Amino acid sequence: MLKIIRFGYLIALFSIAALLWFLVVNTWPFWAEFGLSSLWLDEWFPYESLYGLLPALVGSAWVMMIAMFFALPCGLAAAIVGSELLSKPWQSTLRLSVEILAGIPSVVYGLIGLWILLPWLQNTFDLITGHSLLAAGLLLAMMILPTIMVMSLDALRFVPQEQREAAASLGLDWNTRLITVLLPQAWPGIRSGVLLALGRALGETMAVMLVVGSLDKMPSPIYNILEPAQTLTSRIGREMGEAAFGSMHFSALMANGLILAIISMLLSFMVLRQRKAAQR
Amino acid sequence: MKYIFLLGLSLCLSNYAYAERINIVGSTTVLPIVSQAAALYQQSHPDVQITVSGGGSGVGIASIIQGTSQIAMASRETTQEEQAQLKGKVENIIIAADAVAVAVSKAVFESGVHALSLAQIADIYKGKIRNWKSVGGVDAKILVIDKEASRGTRHVFAQAVLGSSHARAAGASLISGSNNEEQAIISRSNQAIGMLSNAWLNDSVRGIDVLVKGQAIGPTLQHVRDGSYPISRGLHILIPIHASQNAKDFVHFLSSKAGQNIVQQTGYLPVL
Amino acid sequence: MKILLWFLALPALLLPAFALLYIVYQALPALDWSLFVGTQDTKLHFGANQALWQQISGSLLMMLLACALASPIAMSIALFHQLLAGPRQKLFIHALLQVLQGIPPIVYGLCGLVLLVHLLHWGISLAAGAVILAIIILPLLSSNTIHALERIPDEQTESALALGLTPFQLLIRVWLPNAWSSMLTGLLLSMARALSETAPILFTATVFSGVVWPDSIFSPVTSLQTHIFYLAQEGYNQHAIDVAWASAVVLLGLVLSFSLCAFFLRRFEDH
Numbered sequence: 001m002l003k004i005i006r007f008g009y010l011i012a013l014f015s016i017a018a019l020l021w022f023l024v025v026n027t028w029p030f031w032a033e034f035g036l037s038s039l040w041l042d043e044w045f046p047y048e049s050l051y052g053l054l055p056a057l058v059g060s061a062w063v064m065m066i067a068m069f070f071a072l073p074c075g076l077a078a079a080i081v082g083s084e085l086l087s088k089p090w091q092s093t094l095r096l097s098v099e100i101l102a103g104i105p106s107v108v109y110g111l112i113g114l115w116i117l118l119p120w121l122q123n124t125f126d127l128i129t130g131h132s133l134l135a136a137g138l139l140l141a142m143m144i145l146p147t148i149m150v151m152s153l154d155a156l157r158f159v160p161q162e163q164r165e166a167a168a169s170l171g172l173d174w175n176t177r178l179i180t181v182l183l184p185q186a187w188p189g190i191r192s193g194v195l196l197a198l199g200r201a202l203g204e205t206m207a208v209m210l211v212v213g214s215l216d217k218m219p220s221p222i223y224n225i226l227e228p229a230q231t232l233t234s235r236i237g238r239e240m241g242e243a244a245f246g247s248m249h250f251s252a253l254m255a256n257g258l259i260l261a262i263i264s265m266l267l268s269f270m271v272l273r274q275r276k277a278a279q280r
Numbered sequence: 281m282k283y284i285f286l287l288g289l290s291l292c293l294s295n296y297a298y299a300e301r302i303n304i305v306g307s308t309t310v311l312p313i314v315s316q317a318a319a320l321y322q323q324s325h326p327d328v329q330i331t332v333s334g335g336g337s338g339v340g341i342a343s344i345i346q347g348t349s350q351i352a353m354a355s356r357e358t359t360q361e362e363q364a365q366l367k368g369k370v371e372n373i374i375i376a377a378d379a380v381a382v383a384v385s386k387a388v389f390e391s392g393v394h395a396l397s398l399a400q401i402a403d404i405y406k407g408k409i410r411n412w413k414s415v416g417g418v419d420a421k422i423l424v425i426d427k428e429a430s431r432g433t434r435h436v437f438a439q440a441v442l443g444s445s446h447a448r449a450a451g452a453s454l455i456s457g458s459n460n461e462e463q464a465i466i467s468r469s470n471q472a473i474g475m476l477s478n479a480w481l482n483d484s485v486r487g488i489d490v491l492v493k494g495q496a497i498g499p500t501l502q503h504v505r506d507g508s509y510p511i512s513r514g515l516h517i518l519i520p521i522h523a524s525q526n527a528k529d530f531v532h533f534l535s536s537k538a539g540q541n542i543v544q545q546t547g548y549l550p551v552l
Numbered sequence: 553m554k555i556l557l558w559f560l561a562l563p564a565l566l567l568p569a570f571a572l573l574y575i576v577y578q579a580l581p582a583l584d585w586s587l588f589v590g591t592q593d594t595k596l597h598f599g600a601n602q603a604l605w606q607q608i609s610g611s612l613l614m615m616l617l618a619c620a621l622a623s624p625i626a627m628s629i630a631l632f633h634q635l636l637a638g639p640r641q642k643l644f645i646h647a648l649l650q651v652l653q654g655i656p657p658i659v660y661g662l663c664g665l666v667l668l669v670h671l672l673h674w675g676i677s678l679a680a681g682a683v684i685l686a687i688i689i690l691p692l693l694s695s696n697t698i699h700a701l702e703r704i705p706d707e708q709t710e711s712a713l714a715l716g717l718t719p720f721q722l723l724i725r726v727w728l729p730n731a732w733s734s735m736l737t738g739l740l741l742s743m744a745r746a747l748s749e750t751a752p753i754l755f756t757a758t759v760f761s762g763v764v765w766p767d768s769i770f771s772p773v774t775s776l777q778t779h780i781f782y783l784a785q786e787g788y789n790q791h792a793i794d795v796a797w798a799s800a801v802v803l804l805g806l807v808l809s810f811s812l813c814a815f816f817l818r819r820f821e822d823h
Contacts, residue, residue: 001720008628047446077560097568103811105748128423175553203656205751214455242430244342257662268654331762461785
């Protein structure tokens with residue numbers, strides 16, 4: 001029995017290691033040929049051996065920021081309302097509805113984006129096309145909202161009852177209690193939620209791919225989020241099938257994947273450090 | 281427990297319900313023909329399973345080179361690099377022909393843009409012309425839709441318009457994938473221009489004429505047949521020389537009378 | 553302040569119901585029996601006219617295979633964590649699972665494409681999709697199983713060990729009866745997850761049409777997720793769009809039936 005367990009565990013470790021090893025090995029030709037300088041080159045055109053990663057990096061950063069800009073206030077407010085202002089039955093209704101929102105598959109979000117968001121953006125901002133970083137960001141905001149909300153709800157719920165009572169007995173009003181006691185106490189949990197949500201926004205493919213426009217160009221000017229652009233994931237999604245296995249193009253796409261993996265690992269490590277600090 | 285699993289696995293492996301499976305991958309332009317032909321073919325050959333999927337000509341040819349599919353669909357000639365890898369191993373059969381139409385939104389067409397010269401189209405794609413006003417339309421920016429680099433339609437279009445199949449289109453404002461996706465974007469916009477197979481044209485996605493030596497020539501099958509339309513092409517099927525008999529039979533079916541009927545029904549020019 | 557909070561929270565509170573209603577509303581034109589079994593028109597048996605049960609069975613089959621692959625491995629990770637791991641190894645396992653869970657699914661898809669489809673010559677196949685999905689759900693499933701086992705009071709385990717039970721007996725007699733419901737919750741959540749992933753299987757497991765029933769695990773499949781993706785792009789064809797929304801409703805229904813089961817099961821446990 002114990003042998004089998006150990007065997008299964010080792011298999012798991014081995015396959016994970018193999019997977020990551022394949023990721024690194026397959027990107028090697030790319031790094032060897034172009035090196036890290038491709039990170040700040042801004043032209044991606046495989047047929048002319050141009051593999052600048054900057055536009056996709058900037059695009060990914062933008063969609064993450066936009067998503068967080070909308071999702072954080074909204075999700076946090078909903079969590080505060082949910083844990084502090086709603087009565088018990090309504091709380092569980094809220095929990096259920098968040099569960100539903102979290103359960104909508106990303107390709108369905110893509111459908112919603114294509115059919116509601118794009119025409120709406122096109123009309124509201126009078127654009128020639130709704131495909132844009134903003135569209136992707138808004139869609140992602142919907143997708144990461146449940147993560148932020150659930151994590152914040154849990155964090156707020158775990159603020160000890162004594163602390164609340166102590167603050168109330170000091171005669172602090174509700175607003176002050178929220179800002180000076182509740183939020184600081186719940187902050188580590190909320191921050192973990194934000195980091196996890198960022199990871200999700202970074203790695204989301206289908207929905208982003210359908211609405212972002214996939215144009216490999218730096219936004220010009222750089223804060224222009226109303227134009228089509230490219231993210232790391234949408235590029236992989238668009239070109240994964242077309243690149244011949246073993247070619248430089250394929251290797252470059254794997255490099256995109258490796259960058260995604262590294263950034264998401266960094267985010268995970270930040271969550272872990274946070275947890276460790278919280279446990280002390 | 282493990283043995284049961286292994287047993288199940290071996291059952292899965294050994295239990296072939298079909299005599300053979302043929303995977304067909306490639307151009308979304310050729311896809312409607314092959315999908316319909318496959319559905320029809322399977323009715324008379326229930327023992328052969330034919331799966332069809334898109335991805336683009338480049339994907340199809342790559343999959344033949346890599347051996348992940350049995351038949352590839354391509355809506356362009358193979359490039360020199362591809363030929364070097366395919367040489368002597370693959371048979372290339374043309375099953376139909378079509379025109380790559382310069383497709384515009386209905387509103388653009390109705391505002392008076394009925395024909396453009398190749399030079400004008402090239403300027404639009406190079407970013408030198410950015411407003412429909414410059415080519416006889418209303419004052420509206422042009423939504424220039426480019427396609428993913430591996431798409432056959434893009435190769436043919438870029439070859440004819442920009443001079444090289446991999447030429448860059450600096451004026452592009454959007455990249456689309458399949459014909460369906462591009463058709464959807466053009467039909468929902470009022471100021472778009474794109475490249476589409478003539479079979480995808482309809483009321484809200486109009487094909488405009490191309491000016492050749494002052495003469496306006498529309499993307500019709502008639503003009504493809506007489507060779508006057510400048511952006512036309514053959515639709516190819518690639519099959520390895522050592523392919524199985526079933527795969528060869530299916531390709532024969534595509535070139536037969538019944539197959540060519542499907543070609544006609546889907547809006548392409550039969551070669552028979 | 554409270555008013556501001558309510559105002560900010562409003563989208564989050566209304567969005568789920570709105571999204572759900574909108575999806576169902578859009579799907580209504582195409583939601584009928586012929587959607588599932590296909591129409592009589594034999595000429596057009598692909599794309600929007602494909603009988604949806606093929607996609608449904610493809611998705612479910614892939615999900616089940618992925619769970620069947622991931623469960624034993626997740627179980628052994630959890631048991632290793634409980635029975636054999638020292639404190640440092642426990643920390644390592646937690647960190648590893650957290651990191652793996654953070655890696656985007658498309659990255660696993662890329663790795664799977666290289667290793668399974670190309671290097672092992674499995675081709676675009678059910679097996680490749682199932683393995684990739686299994687790896688994607690593995691961290692979630694393992695950490696849920698670990699949590700389920702950790703919830704068992706230590707005294708129970710200790711008294712069982714004092715009685716001289718072997719680890720196997722301990723698992724069967726003490727842990728499983730105590731923790732089955734939270735394990736099931738974890739499994740249901742993983743199933744929902746496996747069912748909603750699209751990008752990693754798009755290039756590794758699915759084709760556009762032609763599969764009625766995969767005859768071997770090395771046969772490609774059609775799946776509900778990718779079906780929606782293909783149809784979503786057929787913007788001009790109103791029927792295709794209706795079918796896309798209807799497929800979305802079906803997929804959503806399947807995913808929610810798993811995740812809500814898990815939700816209520818957890819609620820039931822907490823009481």
